[in-house]
Amino acid sequence: MRTAHTITDLRKALQPLRRDGRRVGLVPTMGALHDGHWSLVEQARRSCETVVASIFVNPLQFSPGEDYEAYPRVLDDDVAGCAQRGCDVVFAPAPGEMYPSPPLARVAVRGLSERLCGRTRTGHFDGVATVVAKLFNVVQPDAAYFGEKDYQQLVVIRRMVRDLNMPIDVVSCPTVRDPDGMALSSRNAYLDADQRSHARLISAALYEAVESVRSGERDGRRVLAEAGRRLAADPVLQVEYVEIVHPKTLEPVARIDHPARLCVAARVDAVRLIDNMLLDPTERAE
Amino acid sequence: MRTAHTITDLRKALQPLRRDGRRVGLVPTMGALHDGHWSLVEQARRSCETVVASIFVNPLQFSPGEDYEAYPRVLDDDVAGCAQRGCDVVFAPAPGEMYPSPPLARVAVRGLSERLCGRTRTGHFDGVATVVAKLFNVVQPDAAYFGEKDYQQLVVIRRMVRDLNMPIDVVSCPTVRDPDGMALSSRNAYLDADQRSHARLISAALYEAVESVRSGERDGRRVLAEAGRRLAADPVLQVEYVEIVHPKTLEPVARIDHPARLCVAARVDAVRLIDNMLLDPTERAE
Numbered sequence: 001m002r003t004a005h006t007i008t009d010l011r012k013a014l015q016p017l018r019r020d021g022r023r024v025g026l027v028p029t030m031g032a033l034h035d036g037h038w039s040l041v042e043q044a045r046r047s048c049e050t051v052v053a054s055i056f057v058n059p060l061q062f063s064p065g066e067d068y069e070a071y072p073r074v075l076d077d078d079v080a081g082c083a084q085r086g087c088d089v090v091f092a093p094a095p096g097e098m099y100p101s102p103p104l105a106r107v108a109v110r111g112l113s114e115r116l117c118g119r120t121r122t123g124h125f126d127g128v129a130t131v132v133a134k135l136f137n138v139v140q141p142d143a144a145y146f147g148e149k150d151y152q153q154l155v156v157i158r159r160m161v162r163d164l165n166m167p168i169d170v171v172s173c174p175t176v177r178d179p180d181g182m183a184l185s186s187r188n189a190y191l192d193a194d195q196r197s198h199a200r201l202i203s204a205a206l207y208e209a210v211e212s213v214r215s216g217e218r219d220g221r222r223v224l225a226e227a228g229r230r231l232a233a234d235p236v237l238q239v240e241y242v243e244i245v246h247p248k249t250l251e252p253v254a255r256i257d258h259p260a261r262l263c264v265a266a267r268v269d270a271v272r273l274i275d276n277m278l279l280d281p282t283e284r285a286e
Numbered sequence: 287m288r289t290a291h292t293i294t295d296l297r298k299a300l301q302p303l304r305r306d307g308r309r310v311g312l313v314p315t316m317g318a319l320h321d322g323h324w325s326l327v328e329q330a331r332r333s334c335e336t337v338v339a340s341i342f343v344n345p346l347q348f349s350p351g352e353d354y355e356a357y358p359r360v361l362d363d364d365v366a367g368c369a370q371r372g373c374d375v376v377f378a379p380a381p382g383e384m385y386p387s388p389p390l391a392r393v394a395v396r397g398l399s400e401r402l403c404g405r406t407r408t409g410h411f412d413g414v415a416t417v418v419a420k421l422f423n424v425v426q427p428d429a430a431y432f433g434e435k436d437y438q439q440l441v442v443i444r445r446m447v448r449d450l451n452m453p454i455d456v457v458s459c460p461t462v463r464d465p466d467g468m469a470l471s472s473r474n475a476y477l478d479a480d481q482r483s484h485a486r487l488i489s490a491a492l493y494e495a496v497e498s499v500r501s502g503e504r505d506g507r508r509v510l511a512e513a514g515r516r517l518a519a520d521p522v523l524q525v526e527y528v529e530i531v532h533p534k535t536l537e538p539v540a541r542i543d544h545p546a547r548l549c550v551a552a553r554v555d556a557v558r559l560i561d562n563m564l565l566d567p568t569e570r571a572e
Contacts, residue, residue: 007451104398105415105449109391129391130450137451163391164416165293165423 001083003090007138010091014050014139017088022049026141028132031055031092032072032186033081036176040145041085043173052139053082054091056098061127072189091139098134107133109156109163115250116152116263117274120240125156132157136166143169147176149183151261151276155250175275181207183275190271198236199268205230205242206277209262213279218256220244223279231266240265240272244279256281287369289376293424296377300338300425303374308335312427314418317341317378318358318472319367322462326431327371329459338425339368340377342384347413358475377425384420393419395442395449401536402438402549403560406526411442418443422452429455433462435469437547437562441536461561467493469561476557484522485554491516491528492563495548499565506530506540509548509565517552526551526558530565542567 004010018024025048027040037053044051055078062068075092082090106126112118113125136144146154158170176184181203182196191199205227217223224242231239244253244260253260256279263276290296304310311334313326319341330337341364348354361378368376392412398404399411422430432440444456462470467489468482477485491513503509510528517525530539530546539546542565549562 011453101449103449105393105395105446107391107393107450111390134449134451137453140453160391163387163389163420164393165420167297167423167426 001079001087001090003079003092005092005094006097007093010052010089010138013089014052017050018140023142024048024050024052024139026135026139026144027051027053027087028135028144028146029053029055029078030057030071030186031078032074032189033078034176034184034186036147036149036184038081038085039176040147040173041082041087043171044143044145045086047171048141048143050088051086052089052091052141053087054093054135054139055079056091056093056131056135058098058127058131059095060099060103060131061124063121063123066121067187067190070190072186091135098131103130106130107160107164109159112152112156112159112250116241116243116245117265118152120265125152128153129156129160133160133164133166136168141168143171145171145173147174148172149175149185149275151263152250155248158248177203185273187271187273191268195236195268195271198234199271199273201231201234201237202264202266202273202275206262206264206275210277210279213256213281214283218281220252220254220256220260223256223262227262227264231264236268238267240267247278287365287373287376289365289378291378291380292383293379296338296375296424299375300336303336304426309428310334310336310338310425312421312425312430313337313339313373314421314430314432315339315341315364316343316357316472317364318360318475319364320462320470320472322433322435322470324367324371325462326433326459327368327373329457330429330431331372333457334427334429336374337372338375338377338427339373340379340421340425341365342377342379342417342421344384344413344417345381346385346389346416347410349407349409352407353473353476356476358472377421384417389416392416393446393450395445398438398442398445398536402527402529402531403551404438406551411438414439415442415446419446419450419452422454427454429457431457431459433460434458435461435471435561437549438536441534444534463489471559473557473559477554481522481554481557484520485557485559487517487520487523488550488552488559488561492548492550492561496563496565499542499567500569504542504567506538506542506546509542513548513550517550522554524553526553533564 002013025044057071107129108126209223209227242264259280265274288299311330343357393415394412495509495513545566551560
């Protein structure tokens with residue numbers, strides 16, 4: 001496995017790997033890699049001869065006061081993990097390599113970026129879309145892999161790729177969860193055991209909503225009210241939003257007559273967590 | 287020469303032409319092609335084995351009330367001209383092919399886009415950057431060719447390519463002028479003989495400014511005042527701006543100690559015209 005810290009080195013490393021129609025897959029990450037990321041790498045390996053993992057904590061997607069400085073950085077572990085899981089190239093640029101001058105050019109996906117997390121994280125998805133567009137241009141992958149855990153990000157990237165005609169397949173992979181149901185996230189490392197016991201309620205509320213739809217519930221307001229009640233009952237959780245949205249437009253959905261996404265953002269003390277699940281009315285209780 | 291109206295057909299036409307490291311050059315145009323465009327095609331042919339000309343009047347870069355509907359469309363002539371000048375492929379998509387659904391994803395180059403023409407043509411350069419990004423992703427050229435005539439556009443595209451790491455050489459070509467000095471533009475077709483006699487003053491004022499800097503003038507205000515006086519003296523010309531700007535940042539320049547661009551926008555009746563020239567203090571009068 002090669003590790004490239006500069007764009008020049010990365011392009012040099014990829015050039016011989018790109019010949020003869022061999023597919024290149026990109027797994028863009030911010031590092032602190034966990035089983036969620038490894039599932040993306042595995043998925044990439046299934047359909048690509050060459051797998052590139054990028055590791056870059058992107059300052060452009062953090063607002064002042066967010067956790068850019070605190071975000072976990074464990075590059076040596078990440079690189080070792082990538083080698084072990086069969087990545088061919090790791091791209092780990094410094095901020096100055098990605099942003100050598102003020103990034104005047106930005107990609108924005110209007111409409112989608114202002115919903116859900118976008119209401120409090122102003123500019124976040126512009127930062128995500130911009131860095132992903134840059135990574136796409138640097139790596140020029142045939143396919144790129146994103147987790148459903150960051151559902152809004154996935155929808156924003158899919159739309160960017162479609163609207164801008166990027167010649168890239170966007171592949172989504174199911175959220176990987178701990179045995180207690182919690183979605184894996186690099187930010188879970190911020191939680192101590194007590195905080196985690198509160199954070200677990202998020203996925204518990206989501207599972208309950210999925211179950212209720214499976215049992216025939218179609219009224220979105222009732223599903224939201226029940227999930228909201230469960231989360232509000234916890235003395236520590238601070239809910240930012242609980243919403244049922246259309247899977248592509250992210251617009252609120254009142255009746256669950258078609259598959260929809262239930263999305264939650266909540267804080268446990270200073271730690272902001274997100275999770276989501278599919279509400280599928282075509283799925284029947286056994 | 288092949289003409290493709292869809293992205294699928296274009297990609298199909300280009301696939302066999304891309305092999306063995308053969309370079310693809312793109313000349314993006316809005317059609318109504320003239321010698322300015324042909325100079326871009328010639329330049330592309332000099333360094334690219336395959337030359338693609340795109341012909342697309344991009345609705346996204348016109349504001350309501352601008353000349354989107356009136357813009358000259360002469361596709362048959364354009365295609366014949368492209369064949370004659372040695373283009374390999376013409377890409378002439380319909381609006382619905384480029385924008386099958388509302389284009390939520392946009393590329394913007396902040397700072398540069400709000401200056402000069404951006405002050406009155408709100409959103410224009412976002413529309414330009416977005417469609418050029420799309421054309422780049424559709425054609426995947428090694429190099430793209432733009433005229434200096436649309437100087438701000440050139441600067442915006444250069445910055446987009448640099449900031450977003452697009453693997454494309456942006457090549458600029460000198461403005462082509464009629465014998466009377468007027469910069470070639472598809473919009474010149476809107477002018478009758480009388481209007482044209484007023485429009486000619488724009489390039490005349492620019493030439494005079496170039497001459498004055500060549501003779502030693504370094505005070506930007508004096509150069510602007512003189513050019514402004516000449517243009518204001520015409521009873522028909524309506525000057526929108528006359529500015530001396532830094533060639534890359536487009537910020538106003540007070541003293542011409544380094545090469546700078548003198549840029550003009552003016553209207554002759556309803557026809558909006560732009561032109562620009564290099565003010566080069568290192569160039570000496572003979």
